[in-house]
Amino acid sequence: MSKKLFFILLLLLISTLVVLGNEEVVDVAETVEEVENDDGVICPPVDECYAVITDCSIYDIPFNPRGCCPKCDCRTIKCGRVNETECLLNGGVFKRAYSNRCCDKCESICDRVFCAPVINCNGIIIKADPINGRCCDRCLVLTSTSGVTTGSSNPNAQCENSFCIPVNSNNCKGKIIPKKIEDGICCDSCQNYCDYVQCSPVNKTICIARGGQIVDKDITAGRCCEYCKTVTSSSTSSSSSSTSSSSSSSSTTTGATTLSCTIPCPYVDEWVCRAQGKVLVPANPPTRCCPTCEYSSTTFVTTYGWCVGQICPIVNPHICYASGGYYYGPDFSIGKCCPSCESKPPPTSSSISSITTTGYPNVCDSVKCKSLSPAQCLSQGQTFLPAYPPYRCCDSCNPIFVVDGLYK
Numbered sequence: 001m002s003k004k005l006f007f008i009l010l011l012l013l014i015s016t017l018v019v020l021g022n023e024e025v026v027d028v029a030e031t032v033e034e035v036e037n038d039d040g041v042i043c044p045p046v047d048e049c050y051a052v053i054t055d056c057s058i059y060d061i062p063f064n065p066r067g068c069c070p071k072c073d074c075r076t077i078k079c080g081r082v083n084e085t086e087c088l089l090n091g092g093v094f095k096r097a098y099s100n101r102c103c104d105k106c107e108s109i110c111d112r113v114f115c116a117p118v119i120n121c122n123g124i125i126i127k128a129d130p131i132n133g134r135c136c137d138r139c140l141v142l143t144s145t146s147g148v149t150t151g152s153s154n155p156n157a158q159c160e161n162s163f164c165i166p167v168n169s170n171n172c173k174g175k176i177i178p179k180k181i182e183d184g185i186c187c188d189s190c191q192n193y194c195d196y197v198q199c200s201p202v203n204k205t206i207c208i209a210r211g212g213q214i215v216d217k218d219i220t221a222g223r224c225c226e227y228c229k230t231v232t233s234s235s236t237s238s239s240s241s242s243t244s245s246s247s248s249s250s251s252t253t254t255g256a257t258t259l260s261c262t263i264p265c266p267y268v269d270e271w272v273c274r275a276q277g278k279v280l281v282p283a284n285p286p287t288r289c290c291p292t293c294e295y296s297s298t299t300f301v302t303t304y305g306w307c308v309g310q311i312c313p314i315v316n317p318h319i320c321y322a323s324g325g326y327y328y329g330p331d332f333s334i335g336k337c338c339p340s341c342e343s344k345p346p347p348t349s350s351s352i353s354s355i356t357t358t359g360y361p362n363v364c365d366s367v368k369c370k371s372l373s374p375a376q377c378l379s380q381g382q383t384f385l386p387a388y389p390p391y392r393c394c395d396s397c398n399p400i401f402v403v404d405g406l407y408k
Helices: 002-034 084-089 204-209 233-242 270-275 317-322 374-379
Strands: 093-095 105-107 113-115 123-126 138-145 148-151 162-164 174-177 189-192 212-215 227-230 250-254 257-261 278-281 292-295 299-301 311-313 326-328 340-342 382-385 396-399
Touching (some): 204 227, 317 326, 326 382, 374 396
Antiparallel strands (some): 093 105, 113 162, 123 138, 138 148, 174 189, 212 227, 250 257, 299 311, 326 340
């Protein structure tokens, strides 16, 4: 009798635990529903600097399922002032506020250097000066020779307290800059191609409201900036044929006759195509049933900012200078989408420093620029970028690098 009572009590205990477990599951489900927005999109957790600032009524939820999630409200973030000109002139990399990064930033060569504290210094402590390339504090040992006190002549003194992070050449999507102690560069570093690309701001609201698609940046694939990709009927058919192993009914209508492509199409990845120095030629039924990856010796299609989709000529800076021309690269800040080779030299900062905007002072009047010529830039393997007050006060040399197989 006692055994039966024991089993009955055990069954009651198990049933009670099952009921409690079901209640906990219901509570979890209710919690998940609470973080969903009105359109049923589950948003990821965000930190304290984020706030809901999005009007979901103008977003295409299936097309951009995260479009109505909380985003970082930069209005609550106080930024320190970063001078782009000073940053570049002192060897830094200027990065403008972008996406969820609220503030401008100047990346220094010292950002990758860890410094050991200087203790028990039997001399003079020389403080760090990252702007001028001295990343760490160091100890200048004093020696006495014939009654004259001099500093130590150790050429490695300024880097002796530096601990460097190893640079993985396989992960560096650009150029490895070797250390050069005599110039104050204590560690190897990697300058990625995208470090020198200034991205034009993309208005996601306008892009999606016009039926466009936001394509995120992907540095590993050579896509330095996010951009708005216009979705049209032709691009939709080409993307559908490129993302599937076969195209079923891509067709076009001419008059009363409908011509269709029913042949199987291979998968063509646009960015792999560009990385090979080629361009993606989309399908265009009935004359071209499948997308292809082909070499283009004369043109390429821009993929940055609001210049997306514009066909530009490929201009080799070296050939341009060798033929007596002057190379002008794309400059989205002034609406120039394509590179060009022109017969007249670009204006220098000294010749246009007096440019002012009616009713406003010229912010470049107080900036001192070093003298620079296109020939100097070319001799360093770089391209000349002229000043453009008030947006860019000084001439500069920018690296010539290849993104997606094309000169930029």
